[in-house]
Amino acid sequence: xxxxxxxxxxxxxxxxxxxxxxxxxxxxxxxxxxxxxxxxxxxxxxxxxxxxxxxxxxxxxxxxxxxxxxxxxxxxxxxxxxxxxxxxxxxxxxxxxxxxxxxxxxxxxxxxxxxxxxxxxxxxxxxxxxxxxxxxxxxxxxxxxxxxxxxxxxxxxxxxxxxxxxxxxxxxxxxxxxxxxxxxxxxxxxxxxxxxxxxxxxxxxxxxxxxxxxxxxxxxxx
Amino acid sequence: xxxxxxxxxxxxxxxxxxxxxxxxxxxxxxxxxxxxxxxxxxxxxxxxxxxxxxxxxxxxxxxxxxxxxxxxxxxxxxxxxxxxxxxxxxxxxxxxxxxxxxxxxxxxxxxxxxxxxxxxxxxxxxxxxxxxxxxxxxxxxxxxxxxxxxxxxxxxxxxxxxxxxxxxxxxxxxxxxxx
Numbered sequence: 039x040x041x042x043x044x045x046x047x048x049x050x051x052x053x054x055x056x057x058x059x060x061x062x063x064x065x066x067x068x069x070x071x072x073x074x075x076x077x078x079x080x081x082x083x084x085x086x087x088x089x090x091x092x093x094x095x096x097x098x099x100x101x102x103x104x105x106x107x108x109x110x111x112x113x114x115x116x117x118x119x120x121x122x123x124x125x126x127x128x129x130x131x132x133x134x135x136x137x138x139x140x141x142x143x144x145x146x147x148x149x150x151x152x153x154x155x156x157x158x159x160x161x162x163x164x165x166x167x168x169x170x171x172x173x174x175x176x177x178x179x180x181x182x183x184x185x186x187x188x189x190x191x192x193x194x195x196x197x198x199x200x201x202x203x204x205x206x207x208x209x210x211x212x213x214x215x216x217x218x219x220x221x222x223x224x225x226x227x228x229x230x231x232x233x234x235x236x237x238x239x240x241x242x243x244x245x246x247x248x249x250x251x252x253x254x255x256x257x258x259x260x
Numbered sequence: 261x262x263x264x265x266x267x268x269x270x271x272x273x274x275x276x277x278x279x280x281x282x283x284x285x286x287x288x289x290x291x292x293x294x295x296x297x298x299x300x301x302x303x304x305x306x307x308x309x310x311x312x313x314x315x316x317x318x319x320x321x322x323x324x325x326x327x328x329x330x331x332x333x334x335x336x337x338x339x340x341x342x343x344x345x346x347x348x349x350x351x352x353x354x355x356x357x358x359x360x361x362x363x364x365x366x367x368x369x370x371x372x373x374x375x376x377x378x379x380x381x382x383x384x385x386x387x388x389x390x391x392x393x394x395x396x397x398x399x400x401x402x403x404x405x406x407x408x409x410x411x412x413x414x415x416x417x418x419x420x421x422x423x424x425x426x427x428x429x430x431x432x433x434x435x436x437x438x439x
Contacts, residue, residue, distance in 0.1 A: 050429070085431050088377075089400045100308070
């Protein structure tokens with residue numbers, strides 16, 4: 039229990055460094071002879087430093103971001119739609135989408151593919167990838183099987199490999215089944231590289247590829 | 261609205277799509293999420309994506325938030341960590357030259373270390389009484405002097421001073437609740 043109510047009230051301001059010089063001197067003289075207040079000042083200083091760090095981390099986001107987030111939250115309008123109207127709209131949308139899908143309207147153009155063969159590190163494993171799209175980024179669909187399941191700190195990474203450089207196609211994990219089907223993405227230039235590979239990585243780890251190559255294959259342009 | 265707890269606000273969002281409640285939550289935590297994004301993603305555009313992702317997830321997931329299991333801020337932290345990790349992995353799709361410079365790339369350690377501590381502190385701050393939270397927010401996050409806080413809150417200067425120390429003590433206690 040603190041027995042110096044007036045000085046005690048100043049301890050927070052003391053550690054914040056906002057006291058007037060005469061008040062600060064008074065507190066410091068008191069602290070020299072009062073271990074209890076010294077201990078409390080030390081504790082409050084830690085709280086002050088943490089708060090200062092937090093304040094330093096916070097940044098005011100751009101004003102237009104607030105408008106965008108609060109007015110364009112996806113699904114907001116749908117949630118406010120009357121239930122019957124929403125159900126009717128969803129039914130119509132399914133019908134239209136079904137027709138469009140069945141005619142291949144939405145099918146992205148496949149631009150390259152590869153069969154993935156196992157290395158000695160993953161005997162019995164295999165996989166395939168297809169690359170789709172025509173923009174700056176390609177969609178990459180990867181399917182693999184027989185893969186050793188990932189431990190908590192492990193993940194797999196897909197690489198597109200050229201003569202002197204490689205491009206990451208993204209990372210994924212594999213569960214106990216050893217099977218995975220995942221949609222990734224990669225820069226368009228990755229489709230021009232001749233080879234692909236899948237390595238096992240550990241997190242945290244260096245940003246480059248490890249030597250643990252599990253799958254590999256030749257990329258064929260279509 | 262400023263005196264309403266985070267947990268009550270998120271319940272209003274879940275039960276009645278309360279836009280004012282959502283705005284208040286944004287105003288309380290967008291700066292923290294954005295700042296975390298700038299620091300750990302190293303890119304303001306990605307940090308904006310992070311804010312958008314996180315608050316969209318809050319809006320959509322408000323109905324599933326259980327205040328018995330975690331504070332709102334802890335929930336926001338988990339969403340932020342997961343979304344930031346997704347953004348980091350997506351960014352790894354960029355070209356890397358073999359043997360090239362290992363430019364700074366935040367790792368998941370960063371996301372679970374300092375980021376976790378920052379959100380823990382924000383969580384502790386959110387549990388303070390409104391008057392204690394207000395005086396610390398004005399002093400630390402808006403940079404107001406004690407005199408300015410006195411004028412802003414129409415509170416005698418002496419009261420502001422003693423309240424500031426009391427608020428720091430209360431925050432210390434609230435932090436120990438988190439272990």
